[in-house]
Amino acid sequence: MNEFSWKQNHQSSTSLARTGIILTPHGKIETPAFVFCGTKAAIKSLNVNEAKKSGTQIILSNTYHLMLQPGAEIIAKHGGLHNFMNWDGPMLTDSGGFQLFSLGHGSVADEIKGRNKNSKRKKSLLKITEEGALFKSYIDGSDHLLTPERSITIQRQIGADLILVFDECTPFHVNKEYTAHAMERSHRWSERSIEIFNKKSEFDSQSGSSGRQALYGIIQGGIYQDLRDISIQFNIENDFFGLAIGGSLGSSKEQMHEMVKYTASKIKTKQPVHLLGIGDPIDIWNLVKYGIDTFDCVSPTRLARHGSALSRNQNGKINIKNASYKNDLLRLEETCNCLTCNNYSKAYLHHLFKTNELLGFQLLTIHNVYFMNSLMIFIRNAINNDMLEEAEKKWYLI
Amino acid sequence: MNEFSWKQNHQSSTSLARTGIILTPHGKIETPAFVFCGTKAAIKSLNVNEAKKSGTQIILSNTYHLMLQPGAEIIAKHGGLHNFMNWDGPMLTDSGGFQLFSLGHGSVADEIKGRNKNSKRKKSLLKITEEGALFKSYIDGSDHLLTPERSITIQRQIGADLILVFDECTPFHVNKEYTAHAMERSHRWSERSIEIFNKKSEFDSQSGSSGRQALYGIIQGGIYQDLRDISIQFNIENDFFGLAIGGSLGSSKEQMHEMVKYTASKIKTKQPVHLLGIGDPIDIWNLVKYGIDTFDCVSPTRLARHGSALSRNQNGKINIKNASYKNDLLRLEETCNCLTCNNYSKAYLHHLFKTNELLGFQLLTIHNVYFMNSLMIFIRNAINNDMLEEAEKKWYLI
Numbered sequence A, B: 001m002n003e004f005s006w007k008q009n010h011q012s013s014t015s016l017a018r019t020g021i022i023l024t025p026h027g028k029i030e031t032p033a034f035v036f037c038g039t040k041a042a043i044k045s046l047n048v049n050e051a052k053k054s055g056t057q058i059i060l061s062n063t064y065h066l067m068l069q070p071g072a073e074i075i076a077k078h079g080g081l082h083n084f085m086n087w088d089g090p091m092l093t094d095s096g097g098f099q100l101f102s103l104g105h106g107s108v109a110d111e112i113k114g115r116n117k118n119s120k121r122k123k124s125l126l127k128i129t130e131e132g133a134l135f136k137s138y139i140d141g142s143d144h145l146l147t148p149e150r151s152i153t154i155q156r157q158i159g160a161d162l163i164l165v166f167d168e169c170t171p172f173h174v175n176k177e178y179t180a181h182a183m184e185r186s187h188r189w190s191e192r193s194i195e196i197f198n199k200k201s202e203f204d205s206q207s208g209s210s211g212r213q214a215l216y217g218i219i220q221g222g223i224y225q226d227l228r229d230i231s232i233q234f235n236i237e238n239d240f241f242g243l244a245i246g247g248s249l250g251s252s253k254e255q256m257h258e259m260v261k262y263t264a265s266k267i268k269t270k271q272p273v274h275l276l277g278i279g280d281p282i283d284i285w286n287l288v289k290y291g292i293d294t295f296d297c298v299s300p301t302r303l304a305r306h307g308s309a310l311s312r313n314q315n316g317k318i319n320i321k322n323a324s325y326k327n328d329l330l331r332l333e334e335t336c337n338c339l340t341c342n343n344y345s346k347a348y349l350h351h352l353f354k355t356n357e358l359l360g361f362q363l364l365t366i367h368n369v370y371f372m373n374s375l376m377i378f379i380r381n382a383i384n385n386d387m388l389e390e391a392e393k394k395w396y397l398i
Helices: A048-053 A063-068 A072-077 A081-085 A097-105 A108-112 A148-158 A176-198 A200-204 A225-237 A253-267 A281-289 A299-305 A339-343 A346-354 A358-384 A388-397 B048-053 B063-068 B072-077 B081-085 B097-105 B108-112 B148-158 B176-198 B200-204 B225-237 B253-267 B281-289 B299-305 B339-343 B346-354 B358-384 B388-397
Strands: A005-011 A018-024 A027-031 A033-037 A058-061 A091-093 A125-128 A133-136 A143-146 A162-164 A214-219 A242-245 A273-275 A294-297 A308-310 A317-319 B005-011 B018-024 B027-031 B033-037 B058-061 B091-093 B125-128 B133-136 B143-146 B162-164 B214-219 B242-245 B273-275 B294-297 B308-310 B317-319
Touching: A005 A358, A018 A358, A027 A033, A027 A358, A033 A299, A033 A358, A048 A358, A058 A063, A058 A081, A063 A072, A063 A097, A063 A143, A063 A148, A072 A081, A072 A148, A072 B346, A081 A091, A081 B346, A097 A133, A143 A148, A148 A162, A148 A176, A176 A214, A176 A225, A214 A225, A225 A253, A242 A253, A253 A273, A253 A281, A281 A358, A281 A388, A299 A308, A299 A358, A308 A358, A339 A358, A346 A358, A346 B072, A346 B081, A358 A388, A358 B358, B005 B358, B018 B358, B027 B033, B027 B358, B033 B299, B033 B358, B048 B358, B058 B063, B063 B072, B063 B097, B063 B143, B063 B148, B072 B081, B072 B148, B081 B091, B097 B133, B143 B148, B148 B162, B148 B176, B176 B214, B176 B225, B214 B225, B225 B253, B242 B253, B253 B273, B253 B281, B281 B358, B281 B388, B299 B308, B299 B358, B308 B358, B339 B358, B346 B358, B358 B388
Parallel strands: A033 A058, A033 A294, A058 A091, A091 A162, A162 A214, A214 A242, A242 A273, A273 A294, B033 B058, B033 B294, B058 B091, B091 B162, B162 B214, B214 B242, B242 B273, B273 B294
Antiparallel strands: A005 A018, A018 A027, A125 A133, A133 A143, A308 A317, B005 B018, B018 B027, B125 B133, B133 B143, B308 B317
16 A cells, blocks of 8 residues: 655765655655646646656645645546646645745745845735634635645645645744744644544545555754754654655755754654755755755746756856857757757847747756756766765866 | 749649648648748747647748847858757748838738737838838837848848748738839839849858748739739749738738639649738638638737637637636547647646646647647648538538
8 A cells, every 4th residue: 555665775975965766656756856846736837748858756736826726626626636737757745834834924035045025925824823824815815724634635635646744834033932832833733734644534535646645744943953853853753754844944045054954964764855945956965965855946947937047057057148148059058968958059048038938938947957857867876976075066067 | 953842732623722732941831731920930838849749830930020139140150040949840931021011001910800000010110112121120229121132131041941022011001002003112022032032152151041942922912903913913924932922901801801812813823822921710711712822820829828729619719718617627629639638628727827827828839739730631631532611511510
């Protein structure tokens, strides 16, 4: 019955970096892996065939968005999200917690990047009680109560392979007392999530996934090491398939790295570890050394729509809208084998962005997705050969 | 040297409808055929691989747009438009005349559809002289003089297989005297186009096409049968590979059908006939009976971006944004074998348009392109079997 497994391939001798394989009913995920965001059951401007050809192993969709539009029931009627969006590989859904609270409080990435919190969005979160979180739909203003039971039920209907417990994602600017209070409540929500998750028979009939799902716990505790310790202890004592690192990771990249490093180093169990919502290419080299197995981040596809192509140059990217590419007959990246690099010049891509052709978004997204997957292959090979430090230099020097 | 040919396969016994094959250095075009618009060197929201898989035979690009952005020189540096946009099949460019004058006067389609002329656009055309037409760039306001010599030179640099003489496309609201005057000038421009076209050696070095192009004449005369007669006479006396029907075709669909029928019936030569800028699916059934071999129109791809999927229902299309599709688990068209119909439900497509996902444009464009190509295959088979009337009924009754 249990079609999920996690097998470690190789443990680095110089860091906590490791390679492994997560097996799901929809195939394997070689780790470290990048999880691409298909927030609303679609990777932005990319069809799933191109996503697969570009090396994509796993797609993430967001419970929060999908429960509001199109609604979990219609996805269940399709036999689940895989059928709905025509993706036959592994999928992950978050619990709605991260989205709900980051839209309510301002997101972790907003904090790290120093962006102002959007006051309009703040209004979406109405009330947090022991039962769950009451919020307003950003679509039609209707009220919704998201509880652990409802989150898991919805994730069952959606039917991704890997699903998450319902948690409160606290922002950086709350104090330690609130963070501790929220963490304890999130732990109680985790227990309720596990309880409802284990009642498989209740959901089998209405779920597109036929109960074939694996549950991740979420480690809370914000920026407080002692709270992180407590949350790690709680999470490893429970029978989760995998563990995700959630909650606030601070207000700077340095603090984020420090918190992830601390947290991951304390886990010490044989479970795959996911880092929620963070995965800029530049960060991944360090994050894998802390022992992170999977990452999700909107940046590769978002950058593409803004004209930024990921690159192995020292800046990590190029802006194709720059006038210097107007007459550039060369491909985006000399060493890249993606459909875009193999068939188009920078001058053509520059032209597409100059004329607002939708094809430009598509071709740059293909490149960025392929690039991220190539990066992860490069990193996996480096870990397997115990040459991660050398590999990082090589990646950026070419 | 001549790698172009036109071979008629079957002439209908009940109308002027016929099937044939246009051979070009980039492959064959089975006719009647639909030419898809890649105005600015890209089919909107569709990559060329999907265009090919959806049965596309030939793509049209617009000289007027390309000369302004990115400029013909950069396309020539790529070895021509085929390399620039990565399409290895046949291509056609218009001469810039149709676009220039339709933007100046208001387009033929605008007239037929009763749309108001855009006063902002009217300003783009500054002056028409014997030498050519002076206009302002819609991009940067710079002045450009387009002459027959310059149009053909640019089309050589761009390097499409089929190219057009430079003409003035007169609008419906001008009188017969002006139409006659413009027609005569267009004939003189045609002679200059032919002269420069025949000086192949001058262009071979700078053209990506190595001089491998075939020239179409354009039949003018507006809505006046006697003027059409004169223009047909002029065009068939010259050595064109093919003939295009241009100029004003009236202010209503009925008048357009009447004018096309009259003009095509008078051609009586063995040349492929192209109808410029018209090709709604609903019209094509009659237009092929008049003897039209190829059509171009932006409608299939434009409709897709507005959420309209072409259909064999009585309306000819469905609007996927309609709330009735919210829970519709069925494919767009029961009989369609496109990537979209084979893999997605109407509910999913409705969801994509509801959430403004770019993937929605892509998937509906794939359907509409595949649909048009299927329609043309259906029509070619019907002509070959002398069953065009029955086929039309069958097409819409399924």
